[in-house]
Amino acid sequence: MKEDLASFSVDYASKLGADYVDARLENHYNELITVADGKIQRGIINRKRGIGIRTLVNGAWGFQSTTDLTKKGIRQTAEIAFKMAKASSKHVHTPVKLAPTKAYKTSYKAKVKVDLENVAFEDKLKQIVAWEKKLHTSRKIVRGVVEYAGMKINKIFVNSEGANIRFSNSLTWASLKADSKKGATTQFYEKTIGHSGGYELFQKNDVEKMSLEIGRKAESLLEAKAAKTEKDTTVILDNDYIALLVHEIVGHPSEGDRVLGREAAWAGTTWWSGKIGEKIGSDNFTAYDDPTVPGTLGYYLYDDEGVKAERKVLIEKGVLKGHMHSRETASIFGVKPNAGMRAITFEYIPLIRMSNTFFGEGDWKKEELIEETKHGYLISCMRHPSIDDKRYNWTISAQEAYEIKNGELTTHLRDVALTSIAPKFFKSINAATKKIEILPLPGCGKGDPMQALYVGNGGPYIRGVATLLGGR
Amino acid sequence: MTSFLPILKEAGETILKITEKRGLDEAEAYLVSNKVLTIRLVNNAVFESKGVHDVGVGLRVIKGNMLGFSSTADLSKKSLEGLVDAAVSTAKARKLPFKYSFPKPKTIPKVAGVYDKKLVTLPSEKAVELAYDMVGSSLAHNKKIKDNAGVLNIVNFETLVLNTNGVSAKNTGTFFEASLSATAKSSGNISEGSDATAGRSLKELTPKHVGEKAAEMAVSGLKSRKLKEGTYTVILDYEPTQGVLGYITMLVSPMIARLYFPLFLDKIGKKVASSQITMFDDPLMPNGVGSEPMDDEGTPSKKQVIIDKGVLKGFVYDSFYAAIEKKKTTGNAVRASFATGVSSFPGKNYNGEPIPVTRNPYFKPGKWKREEILEETKQGLLVRRFHYTRLTNPTRGDFTSVLRMGLYTVKNGEIAGAVAKSRLLDNLLSMLQKVDAVSNKLVVAGSWGNYCHTPMIRTKAHVAPID
Numbered sequence: 001m002k003e004d005l006a007s008f009s010v011d012y013a014s015k016l017g018a019d020y021v022d023a024r025l026e027n028h029y030n031e032l033i034t035v036a037d038g039k040i041q042r043g044i045i046n047r048k049r050g051i052g053i054r055t056l057v058n059g060a061w062g063f064q065s066t067t068d069l070t071k072k073g074i075r076q077t078a079e080i081a082f083k084m085a086k087a088s089s090k091h092v093h094t095p096v097k098l099a100p101t102k103a104y105k106t107s108y109k110a111k112v113k114v115d116l117e118n119v120a121f122e123d124k125l126k127q128i129v130a131w132e133k134k135l136h137t138s139r140k141i142v143r144g145v146v147e148y149a150g151m152k153i154n155k156i157f158v159n160s161e162g163a164n165i166r167f168s169n170s171l172t173w174a175s176l177k178a179d180s181k182k183g184a185t186t187q188f189y190e191k192t193i194g195h196s197g198g199y200e201l202f203q204k205n206d207v208e209k210m211s212l213e214i215g216r217k218a219e220s221l222l223e224a225k226a227a228k229t230e231k232d233t234t235v236i237l238d239n240d241y242i243a244l245l246v247h248e249i250v251g252h253p254s255e256g257d258r259v260l261g262r263e264a265a266w267a268g269t270t271w272w273s274g275k276i277g278e279k280i281g282s283d284n285f286t287a288y289d290d291p292t293v294p295g296t297l298g299y300y301l302y303d304d305e306g307v308k309a310e311r312k313v314l315i316e317k318g319v320l321k322g323h324m325h326s327r328e329t330a331s332i333f334g335v336k337p338n339a340g341m342r343a344i345t346f347e348y349i350p351l352i353r354m355s356n357t358f359f360g361e362g363d364w365k366k367e368e369l370i371e372e373t374k375h376g377y378l379i380s381c382m383r384h385p386s387i388d389d390k391r392y393n394w395t396i397s398a399q400e401a402y403e404i405k406n407g408e409l410t411t412h413l414r415d416v417a418l419t420s421i422a423p424k425f426f427k428s429i430n431a432a433t434k435k436i437e438i439l440p441l442p443g444c445g446k447g448d449p450m451q452a453l454y455v456g457n458g459g460p461y462i463r464g465v466a467t468l469l470g471g472r
Numbered sequence: 473m474t475s476f477l478p479i480l481k482e483a484g485e486t487i488l489k490i491t492e493k494r495g496l497d498e499a500e501a502y503l504v505s506n507k508v509l510t511i512r513l514v515n516n517a518v519f520e521s522k523g524v525h526d527v528g529v530g531l532r533v534i535k536g537n538m539l540g541f542s543s544t545a546d547l548s549k550k551s552l553e554g555l556v557d558a559a560v561s562t563a564k565a566r567k568l569p570f571k572y573s574f575p576k577p578k579t580i581p582k583v584a585g586v587y588d589k590k591l592v593t594l595p596s597e598k599a600v601e602l603a604y605d606m607v608g609s610s611l612a613h614n615k616k617i618k619d620n621a622g623v624l625n626i627v628n629f630e631t632l633v634l635n636t637n638g639v640s641a642k643n644t645g646t647f648f649e650a651s652l653s654a655t656a657k658s659s660g661n662i663s664e665g666s667d668a669t670a671g672r673s674l675k676e677l678t679p680k681h682v683g684e685k686a687a688e689m690a691v692s693g694l695k696s697r698k699l700k701e702g703t704y705t706v707i708l709d710y711e712p713t714q715g716v717l718g719y720i721t722m723l724v725s726p727m728i729a730r731l732y733f734p735l736f737l738d739k740i741g742k743k744v745a746s747s748q749i750t751m752f753d754d755p756l757m758p759n760g761v762g763s764e765p766m767d768d769e770g771t772p773s774k775k776q777v778i779i780d781k782g783v784l785k786g787f788v789y790d791s792f793y794a795a796i797e798k799k800k801t802t803g804n805a806v807r808a809s810f811a812t813g814v815s816s817f818p819g820k821n822y823n824g825e826p827i828p829v830t831r832n833p834y835f836k837p838g839k840w841k842r843e844e845i846l847e848e849t850k851q852g853l854l855v856r857r858f859h860y861t862r863l864t865n866p867t868r869g870d871f872t873s874v875l876r877m878g879l880y881t882v883k884n885g886e887i888a889g890a891v892a893k894s895r896l897l898d899n900l901l902s903m904l905q906k907v908d909a910v911s912n913k914l915v916v917a918g919s920w921g922n923y924c925h926t927p928m929i930r931t932k933a934h935v936a937p938i939d
Contacts, residue, residue: 030823032811036730039796040566045542045558046814046823047551048528063522067545077525080596084521087597088511091518091604122564145731151813171813179734179867186734186867262514265621265653265666266920268859268876347524347815384864386872388893393938395872395895397864417864421939442812448623448920449510452812 005074006158009053013078014160018085020056020098021078022159024304025049026346029152031116033125035132036145043125052346053078057085059095063349099330099337101307103162108301110169111294112198116150119199124148127202128174134208135178137215140222142186143179144215149442150199155346163306171297171454172201173442176211178218187221187414189214189399191381194440194454196299221400224414230468234376234404235418236369236461239437241398242359243457244382247441249422250287251357251457253391254314255446256329256340258352266448268389271422272320281318281426286360287459288313289324291339296456297440298355303339305350312338314357318426324352344451351447359459362432366461369431371407377468378402378409379418395419395469420466428465436460476505476527477630477642483529483547484634490556491533491636498534500574500635502768502807506819509596509626511603513652516611516620518600526815530807530822531559532574538563539572539792541825572795577638580766581773585759588673591646592628599626602679606652609683614656616694617687622652624679625921627819633770641770646672647761647818651919652682656690663696663890664877665689666857668711670761670916670923689856689878696890697881701936705852706896707845707882707928710917713835714926715858715873718918719900720751721830724778724786726793728829733866735900736784744784745904748929750836751779753788753804761916761923762832769805769826776802778833782905790828804828818921834925838910845909845930847885853935854880854887855896863900871900875935898933906932 006025013021027049034042051074052065062085066077089095128148135144150172157165173194180187191214195201237245252258253270261269272280290311291300301309305327313321324340325333329352341350370378381399388394397417402409420428438458445452480503491499506526512519528545533556540563544555603624610620627647634640651668667685671677708716722728723736730737736744755763755773766772769791777785789797790805805826809816814823846854856878864870872895879891909930917926 028813030811030814032814032824034731039569041727041731042825043539043541043562043566044823044825045562047543047554047558048545048815048823050545060518061520061522063520065524065526067525067527080523084523084596084600087600088518088521091600091607093515093517120564121561125562125565143730143734147731149811149813153813188867260515261619261655262519262621264619264655264664265513265623265651344813345815347526347817349520349522384862386860386862386864386874386895388874388895388938389859389876393874393895395864415865448512449508449625449817450921452810452814452816454812 005051005069006156008071009051009074009078010158010160012075013053013055013082016079016082018055018057018082020160023051023053024155024157024346025051026153026155028345031150033128033148035128037143038132040125050346053081054349055081055085056096057082058089060085060089060092061096062088065347096328097331098327101327101337104302104306104308105164107166110196110299112170113200114198116152116170116199131176131207131211134211135176135215137212138219140180140182140219141178141215142181145177146174148174157304157306159306165302165306167300169196170198171196172199173440176214178215180218180222182222185222187218189218189221192440194297194442195295196297197295221414224400224412227401227413227416227468227470229470232465233468234373234463235466236373236376236378236463238380238461239458240381240439241379242459242462243439243441244385244396246287246357246359246459247457248385248387249391249394250314251354254323255352256323256325259323260329260332267446271390271392275320278320279318280320280423281315282429283317284362284429284432285315285318285426287315288360289355289357291355293356293438296356296438297442297454298456303341304343305341307337307339309339326352342453344453348451351451353446353453354444354455356438356456358436358438358457359432359462361434361436361460364431364433366433369433369461369463370404370409373404374406376404378404379416392422394422415470417469418466419469425464425466429462431463433460475630477632480505480632483552484632486549487531487552488634488636490553494556496533496535498574498636500532502530502822503632504528504629504820504822506629506817508817508819509599511600511624513603513607513620513622516607518604521596521600524817526817528822531555532825533559533563534572535563537568538566539568540566543823570795572792574635574637575639575769575771575791575801578772580641581756583756583758583763583765586645586672586763588646590674591626591648594626594674599624602677605679606650606683609680610652610654610687613684613687614691616656616658616691617654618657619655620652624650625818629820631820639770641766643764643766645764648677649923650677650679650682652686654686654690656694658694661694663690663693665693666877668919670918672759693877693890696892699891699894699935699937703932703934705849705930706933707849707852707854707930709854709856709928710915710926711919712855712858713929714917714924715861717833717835717924717926718922719863721833724788725829726787726789726797727827733863735866735869739784740786742784743782744901745779745782746907747781748838748907748910749779749782749904751833752836753778753830753833755831757832760832761925767803767805768807771801771803771805773803788828788830790826793828804831806831834914835910835927837912837914837927840909840911842911842928845911845928846882849882850884852882854882869900871903872897893938894935895938896933896935903931903933
């Protein structure tokens, strides 16, 4: 990529009179493969490169992107970005202020062992067809689906304060699902693996074995007992279920723009707005957002505003400590910016997004958690969320559960969901395991127009209290 | 405004020449110029004005019984050579177990009211003013309105499909969506309201009306009562009915049904809704929010019945899914990307292979006037807004939505008061089968990029309060 084009756009927009300018010059490579029931439904290679220019004029934001990387195209794009900011500034009540940050000049790369483009597409297709085949463990499996995605992103971030950051990333993941049927009963089981890195993901993991396990799970759910509603019962949540829970009721409400009511017209607001420093959960409840964990889907060291990434403490021993910020929201809250801004491509203006959001560890072993539970349920693997607009009332379904009686796993249950109120649940957390795991969540939506982004979520196994909902 | 069609045509012809030289059996270039202008409103102010101009091409190739796809945003000769290489590499190992060929040329009909030059040439300053009018009118409507957030999206696109079977079809269109959420506060109570509209021409954009309606809903909810959990007769206003319709559009896509939502897979020819429900897909509707003369493969648009008096008549097809099921395309090829990390703006997208989905779907209007549905409801709920709607079990149809705002009790044919935030928890099939009234007018309704023409319906559903 021609780095001088990014600097050129920033210089040009600055000369037009913008108070601040940044530009992201990016090159994307994506491949997608979907296989269902032995048939390749999609096999795609996309390439896209272009530039997005963001301007701040009289305290208002303007942004324009283009795929035309000629100097003429970039001048026109910068002019539109400038004009739009100027037009917006007529209806700005509180001019945007940016919290200060150092202008970094650096270059870094995600660790990749096997470059995606060094594995023939043909070989990937064959391999994915083989994974899908393994999902069909018996005739009870009526449908199998495998979706694979691989991407390479090279970006250069330049701003009018002198920052110049190059980042080369690669992301790979695959989701596998088996639908099972017996009589009128239908069930399904699914799993996703993924990382920041190359195709070595599928050399490190035995995906065919994973497929077999998924198929067998989907079959076993046909024989499992339908769960019955039980109010306020003890639940042990596994890493996989925790991943979606922390995403929905800790991650989203921690987004600084959401706390300020800026997402009210879309996903909603946050119940803990204005509660920094307050105790909202038990001493066993700690949560972080940390983009610096190598190998995770949420990995980066500098965000799309050029701010150096660090571990953000969101909740510490039950006390609400902080949020995820842009330079602008950090200035409003009077805190240091903490690198929360990301956009999926140069075509979008960055937004405050989760990176890797997870619950902090405890000092229990998984076995001990179960052994010391007289009556309760082990809730396993995320399914679907439905959360209210303040992230207060939540309902999240699980793929399966086991009833715990006197410290032992007993009846296998299906059609399970949990529901509770966020602070009530946070206060009920009474144990967490020492071992934590960050899982891939490649489909977090936010913004208008919508940006579907990849993040990491997870934590330890956690024990608390929630209402178990049976199927409808 | 300069048309990009000549640039697209030149690139398309270059691609077809390269594919011919490589000895490929068939090729199809889908070329796009898509512009989106977005004005985002936050905390009673303009938060950002942003734009994207995306130009690029998606290429499909057939060699023997192998099919491949690739796309690029770089239309230089060198990049187009690389595009063909990539498409060929994706075709290797993708052997189709059936005969497949790209569509043949056919006469494309005309559809009125889908392109408006005034939307294309609207200066961004004017767009900012129109967007802000939503906030202004909401604040002016009532002193209790304290906060507003919303969006105005304006889209214009030009597309060209060229294939080696002789299809050469261009398509131009414009579209806008405007939505606002208003928050009212009074003596410690907080209530939200919202309204949204979409259309194809500038004259349909009525920002002041959107602002007033959002404000009106917000104020009407200030004094609300908590609901008792139970099964209620529910009148779904236009927007929630669109929410239900939106899920059916996914259930009747053979691709989405196979991959994600299999609920209707075994139900063709069966009763999936009450006899009050008839559903069409009609992209030829003049001025329709989803209307276009042709689909994204250059197949002419046509009107079709999806559900006839409650009976599921069939799915919608593009040429590929039609070939899988040995059927004919119904002209429902749509290029959309729902891949994570890949851009997917309103308007046209060249990043993905076509997928079969409805294009301008709607429930056929019934016999009831809107007021009559209310008047004839002895006891029930009026639901004016869905939020976070999910098919939580896509094999069984478990369906939920947060009734975040615009929820009222109906008693003896009248609105008897607002109800605090609640959750609808039911089953989509069961709700469809219990529809006993459909209103007689179509209105454009929706949210967050999804809009349809829709009547309102009455059904029964389980609703619980949210603490």
